[in-house]
Amino acid sequence: MEIVSIIVLMLVVAAIQLQLKSNRKNSRALEKILPIYKVERDCIISKQGDVTVAFTLDLPEIFTLSAADYETIHHIWVRAIRLLPPGTVIHKQDWYTDAAYQSNFSPDQSFLQRSSERFFHSRPYLNHQCYLMITRKADNRKPASSVFSNLLRSSLVPQNTIQEQPFQDFMDKVSQVQRLLQEGGFIRAHRLTSEDLVGTNEKQGLIERYCFLAAPDQQPVVRDIEFKPEWKVGENYCQMYSLSDVEDLPGLCGSRITYDKYSTDISKFSIGFAAPLGQLLNCNHIYNQFLVVEDSQKTFKKLEAKRRRLQSLSAYSRENAISKDATNAFLNEAISQHRLPVKAHFHVLTWTSHPEQLKELRNKTSAALAAIDANPRQEQSGAPQLYWAGLPGNGADLPLNECFDTFAEQGSCFFTQETNYRHSPSTFGIRLGDRLTGQPIHFDPSDYFMSTGVISNRNKLLIGGSGTGKSLCMAHFMHSYFVQGAHCVIVDVGHSYIGLCKLVNGYYFTYEQNNPFRFNPFFIGEGDTLDTEKKESIKSLLLALWKKDTEVFTRAEYVALSNALSLYFDKLEANKDIFPGFNSFYEFLRDDYAEILSKENVQLKDFDINNFLYVLRPYYKNGEFDFLLNATENLSLLQQPFIVFELDNIKDHPILFPVVTLIIMELFVSKMRKLKGTRKVIVIEEAWKAIAKAGMADFIKYLYKTVRKHFGEAIVVTQELDDVISSPIIKEAIINNADCKILMDMRKFQHKFAQIQTVLGLTDKGRDILFSVNRGNDPKRRYREIYFDLGGVVQQVFAFEPCLEEYYAYTTEEKEKIKVQQYAAKFNGNIARGITALVTESKQ
Template sequence: MRTVTTEQAYGIDGFIDNVIVSKAGAITVPCLLDNPECYSMDQKDMNIRHDKFFQSFSTLQPNTFVHKQTVFIRDKYRGNFPDTFFGNARRKHFDGRLYLRSKCVLNFISYGYESLNKTYVENPISFRKSLAKADKEKLDAFLESVQTVYANLNDLKDTRLSYMTQRDIKDYIFDFVNGFHGDSGIRDISFRDRIYCGEKKGVMFTVCDENYLPEKMYVSTLDSTLESSNSELFMSTFEKIGVHLPCTHVVNEIWEFEGSLYRKELDIRVKLFGQHQEFSEDIRYKHKQLVDYQNEMIAEKNLMCRYNFNIMILEDDDEILDACVDKVKDVFRTNDFKFYVPTFEGLFELYVANVLGREHKIPSEYLFLTDLHASLCFSLDYDIFKDDEEGIYFNDRIYQIPLRRDIWDAKKRRIPARNSIIVAATGGGKSVTALNIIQQNLDQGIKTVIVEFGKSFYQLGQLYAGRTLHVDYNGSEPLGINPFLLTSEGLTNAKIRILVQIVLKFLRSHDLSDDTAQVVSLTKLIKYYYDMKPEYPSFPDFYHFIQDKKESIHKELDIKEEYFDVDYFLHVGSEFVSGGIYENVCKYSELEKQMEQNDLVIFELTQIKKDPFLVSIIITILFDTVDSKILSDRSIKGNLVFDEYAETQALKDTFSGEDVHSAVAFFYQKIRKENGAITTVIQSPAQLPDNNYTKSMISNTQLLYVLPTTETVYDQVIEAFHIKNDSHINLMKSIKNHFAAEKPCSEIFIRFLDLYATAVRLELAPEIFLAFQTDGEVWAELQKRMQMYSSMEENIEDFLQERKSQKKKHISPILMNDDS
């Protein structure tokens, strides 16, 4: 048995900035490496990544070690949710769930400095000047080569290399040599049949001999960690013992580079086996392999190196330890690798060699001669899913813990704006997805105006009762929204354009293009009207203004009569003044003020669904109110949502041809303010007409959400959104719903333009599952019960308690989860 103290394992003499000077006479430069998130790369991406690492490592100096150490810590989730009904429900449901957190360190070590330790001890501040000339030149060349690797790897997709600070390095090594206990305790480490460190036991596996390798090495292989689908996702050979191994473990890769020295060693082996090939068939076969390998190395300009791959599992739970040991063995066997399990002295030596700054002390028997391309095939490429700094909570795809994605992206890291489209089949979860986003937006202070033909959001309004305005508009009461009332910005060009748009809709005009004589005439008339400083501007007042100046208006504004037909204007526009069929559209009420005062405004237009012209008018006026009244205050963020948009866009006035779709497409183009967004929910792009309005909507969409659907719809999405990135396409087609699983959830593909895409899950706490009901028996029962409760929150909590006591499982498996 071998026992060492933390100090003995630590091995650091001191620091120069963020560079370690080790007691063993080496210079070490540790960097943090952020890797792409799981499932995000296709074969092409992985080949590019492989080649970039090869090119980067090829520039390193002789007497250089590289150590890639990826640490995975099993931990219990603790969320930072707001103290609200929804936040508390998420905290209760998810806190304590097991998951992995990770950190990857890429460490560069240069050794063989004869004057290093002596000069550092004598003068740590300016020791570099006192180094022997040869050592100084060697150190400068090493640091320059590290900088080259640093620059190259930072060019990779979704990859970031950053230098660690002294504090980070000290904390990291302290955690490593103390067994990742997560406290400040110092522990001895014993090496027997296993590693013993505090409450934890450990096992190590290593590939340390070229004979342990299979016949062929691969950069990537098909990802088998998800249920099969009509897509191909890829991973590295050993990815299953990375993010998918549910225990505390450390994956180590150690390279030693010696320039042309190892090529000469290969030449000697070829010659040696050639001299003895007549003695046996095995030697003859090995000689042929070596000759082929040598020729391949020359042809590919490959680089020889010595390499070790090892994994350490360290757990305080024997059951988890044994299960993960079996899983690691299975991964080795499945990929046709042999492995060695060190114990006692060998276990001690390999463990210490994995401590940052001690890598060059690894015993030579643990390193085997190979080429750089082959060694890189061992590397883990993926990282766990990591939270954005802010955003909306979904769930990650591995451990199903809450995962935050910044879909507003105020800092514009991924997208310049945030207009979105949600695509999902009937019953596929689109309303729940929209509710999840909208509910969290409300908690984050984003005002939301929803246009719907149903009651999908009615219950959400009940949960935000003091902040919600629900308008079930029937056309018989004053709408109360006055687009002619200006804000503090005054009559801007943008405001003139929207007023022209509204007036043309009132007139049922077919031609709304900006270069028509009618548009120019209306622009002049509206500017002239405001120049007269009306006391209370409105469409009826504008109408009477034109009526009063009927005889002189053309001459005063130099407008030809054929460019603006006053009689037509007065005749058709009369429908919107007192006595007209649509007089209530322009009549005053408190509604507009209430819209500004509430955070959630739901316009239910079911009752006027049979009047597409009126629907189009109201949607246009709503857009103006959101854009000019709500979003004009830059401190307020706002989102306009159209639910079941396929049904909405089909509404069309048979007389004028005016439809809702053209109006919404106009909004997508015009909402460019940093504090505004528009969202539509559809079943398929094929539901939208193939015209310029649809093309305009799609070209002005930055966020695409797709829920599990058919191959036909996936293909329609690819075509409509011109998706050419294979990794995005395969990721989208890989999503599935898991409603019958132990932890029921749906999956959502989210695409941020061309640069970034991810797949997330959505698992609901029982309270939120009930809160997001949009119809059906459960919804009807909750609504019926509201007569007995003062709030929907209290109603839902009692409902859950009753169902748990009765053990009625017909609602959802998630509601009966004893851990919830």
């Protein structure tokens, strides 16, 4: 059995010479009045004989819950409280401390990654830890009040301290509470160990942290505590605001309230009832929540006596008559609805090291209390005792005269139910930001949720109107994929990726009069092989060039082409001087294969080689399209991790467009099947509409259904919501096989969103969260918000806030792209140095 006695705890305290100063003339050593006797078996034992078990709680992330979710969590809390025996003290303690993002620079980071790290370095945010302490009061313990407290006197260990059977019974109840809290998957509870409570020489425990209001990652510090003339803990000036009087309480309470900042006239955005006192109160503070479970029969008997006394006095005072009615209503509700009576107390402890900020803290805290319709009341004389009761393990010393009578259902409404954004526990992910401060968040919309069963594929559908930041967002996604080793193939219309492609030294295929598309399907690059799939893709291309869509090819023609390809590649193998390409293949057909067919007496009705050569003559040297299939550079498409096909200038071309789409299809299928263990992603921007017209609808369907099996994902991007509704390809092939839906600002469509919501399969919760996008954004920051829906289970909004370097690399504005190219030209085409110079000038 592990036993950490209070002697060990006090050795740590004595070693750093901590001292409580009640005033300048009368100071008392902390170890003499500390109410903690020992920490044993991971339990806190007080000098009064109280036993406390402590947990750390992982709460749901803020802005991710619906009204129904809050009701479910509230119901779980009520059920958990009902498990505990009378006299149990439930002490929930939420810490909110100022923190700053610390950048992590490493030599293998890309130019944009380093720039982003510099941009977010020291970004302030509010760190949150939530603790739950469950205390079993000692038998025959005197109730705490304003005139009696263990802060005023220390006590010997009571004779009846810990007996094994009552202790085991209590631990069984605590275990049941832990399991019940974790029902539904909203809350996770982890038991705190003795080391977590007491700490070590290098790390502070929870008890020491509370005494000296220390940050979670702060080294052990020496701090004095004094309450007069000012309440100070070390250099920190403290204030306390309490909810302990019925007159100060809100008229109504519930599991949730409407957050007007993110609500619309057709959607109500829900946050927890106590959220204004938690994550939304942006300052150093601790929110202590106490519930004391009462004996129902004794409480009702006492209240009945009070009601009769008030009834006899009601004729003499209107106040007595009102109190009698209130007591009667309380008893009626308790008995008719089987309520559990509890005593409750809540207070917010704030602090700052700058005394000039005390007024601002007072205003912030008062506004937070007013947000839940409570009357702000600052504690003065009672603050020291309430502060002392908040010490982990000392919840039983909460003064009862600082509590009010209520029910477990109402009291648990004042519990905070959310925490800040969490990083995905995955090595793969995208950097986004939380909605409150923009703190960088590592979010994995693919692997992590696949492993947890939330989604069954990695495919994505992104919908965003013009000007919503869709292109910047997708460029950021593709850069994130690229630097993490993925192979990216992008089919675009609009030149959105030209800057990023140059920055990562990718292949950028576009059609210009003096620089047209150039491919070479006959070239076998490094890591590629002439397998059946390669041959089939070349045959499909040749047949597409030879035959019209309405024409069909015969079995004999197919066999003839197969034989021609096999013989051609045999000739290449025997003669290394021949460069593979359509020119040499055409010459082989004309000179060698025609002779072979003649010797074998192949009839024209079986394979008309003259017709074949005549139709494909424009693709041979000096022909109209001789550039298309005879490339001599950018040949290693299989091994190139970043390739962009810009189809804007050929999307209506009857010959070039079908050929290019076939080459794209062959390329990605080849990457899918041959790059084992490598992540593959294909992005089809607005080009999907043109591709579908070119007969590639089946390919899109095939991609979305099979890419998952090859560690890949397909992403389709569109900006027209009508496309989502009207296109059978989007509706049947893409939406049904894209478990991750990413939507940008949809507020302009909110009054005609019902049909789109049905098609996308969004829940009402998802709709309400979606309509909150870009509402109430911080004007001091330049960012857009993005909505993610993962399998209809996880709905969350993130902020995308690019640094200037990222913005110039991703921008789609024509003037800005030209400026970037001009600055890059000053550094011999080095786009990274050009962007650096442009950013430096912009800041100046």
